[in-house]
Amino acid sequence: MDIQNIGIVGAGQMGNGIAHVFSLAGYDVLLNDISQDALNQAIVTISHNLERQVSRGKIEQSEMDAALSRISTTLKLEDLGVSDLVIEAATEREDVKNAIFERLLPHLKPETILTSNTSSISITRLASRTDRPEKFMGFHFMNPVPVMKLVELIRGIATDEPTYHALLKVVESLGKTAASAEDFPAFIVNRILMPMINEAVYTLYEGVGSVKSIDESMKLGANHPMGPLELADFIGLDTCLAIMNVLHDGLADTKYRPCPLLTKYVEAGWLGRKTQRGFYDYRGETPVPTR
Ligand SMILES: CC(=O)CC(=O)SCCNC(=O)CCNC(=O)[C@H](O)C(C)(C)COP(=O)(O)OP(=O)(O)OC[C@H]1O[C@@H](n2cnc3c(N)ncnc32)[C@H](O)[C@@H]1OP(=O)(O)O
Numbered sequence: 388m389d390i391q392n393i394g395i396v397g398a399g400q401m402g403n404g405i406a407h408v409f410s411l412a413g414y415d416v417l418l419n420d421i422s423q424d425a426l427n428q429a430i431v432t433i434s435h436n437l438e439r440q441v442s443r444g445k446i447e448q449s450e451m452d453a454a455l456s457r458i459s460t461t462l463k464l465e466d467l468g469v470s471d472l473v474i475e476a477a478t479e480r481e482d483v484k485n486a487i488f489e490r491l492l493p494h495l496k497p498e499t500i501l502t503s504n505t506s507s508i509s510i511t512r513l514a515s516r517t518d519r520p521e522k523f524m525g526f527h528f529m530n531p532v533p534v535m536k537l538v539e540l541i542r543g544i545a546t547d548e549p550t551y552h553a554l555l556k557v558v559e560s561l562g563k564t565a566a567s568a569e570d571f572p573a574f575i576v577n578r579i580l581m582p583m584i585n586e587a588v589y590t591l592y593e594g595v596g597s598v599k600s601i602d603e604s605m606k607l608g609a610n611h612p613m614g615p616l617e618l619a620d621f622i623g624l625d626t627c628l629a630i631m632n633v634l635h636d637g638l639a640d641t642k643y644r645p646c647p648l649l650t651k652y653v654e655a656g657w658l659g660r661k662t663q664r665g666f667y668d669y670r671g672e673t674p675v676p677t678r
């Protein structure tokens with residue numbers, strides 16, 4: 388099947404990044420969210436990120452204009468019925484994702500491939516609630532999507548080979564590299580990355596270091612591009628906590644216990660950059676540590 392029309396559910400930081408790379412690669416993108424503000428903000432962010440690529444000589448102005456002209460937005464989930472490939476990138480909650488699939492399925496063409504950008508949730512379980520487990524896959528982009536080269540491809544127990552190969556071709560067409568992961572909690576990247584971030588929060592919680600010293604230690608001492616707390620704020624603390632909960636529940640091992648301080652930040656609504664406060668306060672000119 389030819390894949391040209393891409394439907395994306397959820398216009399947050401991942402949804403807008405995914406729309407950016409697909410439109411730049413020549414696909415037609417329809418972006419859906421429950422909030423008109425999120426859709427408007429997504430277009431602003433995509434324009435800004437494309438402009439940055441133009442100003443750095445990575446793409447031509449004409450490519451930016453063409454990419455923007457290929458993106459449409461809608462509040463109506465049923466409009467995604469025209470899609471050849473749907474990528475769900477809504478909030479990391481299984482109930483939210485299941486509800487989206489339930490509402491979307493009656494409108495989809497039988498051959499449409501359905502995917503989730505979930506960071507951690509069982510692909511087999513999500514797929515089993517749909518009418519097409521053989522055409523369902525985990526399609527896990529990394530943040531920031533326009534920059535990061537990797538896409539994890541996760542097959543559920545029922546995913547068929549044509550679906551997997553179709554997505555491998557799509558990844559290639561985006562100029563990215565695919566890594567295949569088995570369907571176990573949090574797959575590869577987050578199985579390794581998130582316990583490190585959680586450990587950084589424990590390091591803060593137990594007073595071993597401050598926000599600044601923990602981040603500086605990992606940047607200067609381990610050559611990480613961002614410190615783990617800065618990265619947690621960048622990913623979103625709600626998403627980090629959701630992933631730790633999936634690891635903890637799914638693998639039933641106390642080594643994945645989410646740090647109580649991470650829970651406290653999420654309970655406060657301090658979710659990181661997206662709410663302007665997390666381990667850093669982003670409301671001023673430069674980020675200020677909150678501990
Ligand atoms: C949670 C999950 O499920 C999985 C995940 O995604 S885990 C998170 C994975 N991501 C990471 O680990 C990111 C770690 N951080 C980094 O790699 C770097 O800090 C960074 C790439 C984000 C920024 O790099 P930097 O050197 O500090 O900044 P800067 O020089 O301004 O930017 C580098 C490039 O990224 C681009 N960029 C930076 N932030 C961007 C953003 N939010 N959106 C789009 N592009 C962005 C810049 O335009 C620049 O592009 P060019 O090289 O083409 O000019």
Ligand SMILES: NC(=O)C1=CN([C@@H]2O[C@H](COP(=O)(O)OP(=O)(O)OC[C@H]3O[C@@H](n4cnc5c(N)ncnc54)[C@H](OP(=O)(O)O)[C@@H]3O)[C@@H](O)[C@H]2O)C=CC1
Nearest residue numbers: 397399400401420421422425476477478479505506530622
């Ligand atoms: N953050 C990251 O670094 C990464 C995240 N992911 C995964 O990508 C997905 C999205 O994460 P991210 O973009 O960070 O999250 P965000 O919180 O930035 O965005 C989620 C968006 O989905 C919207 N949404 C919620 N419910 C629905 C719905 N029923 N229909 C349509 N839209 C809905 C939210 O709207 P509202 O704000 O109004 O609730 C919000 O705009 C998650 O599964 C996450 O695990 C994957 C890789 C990296």
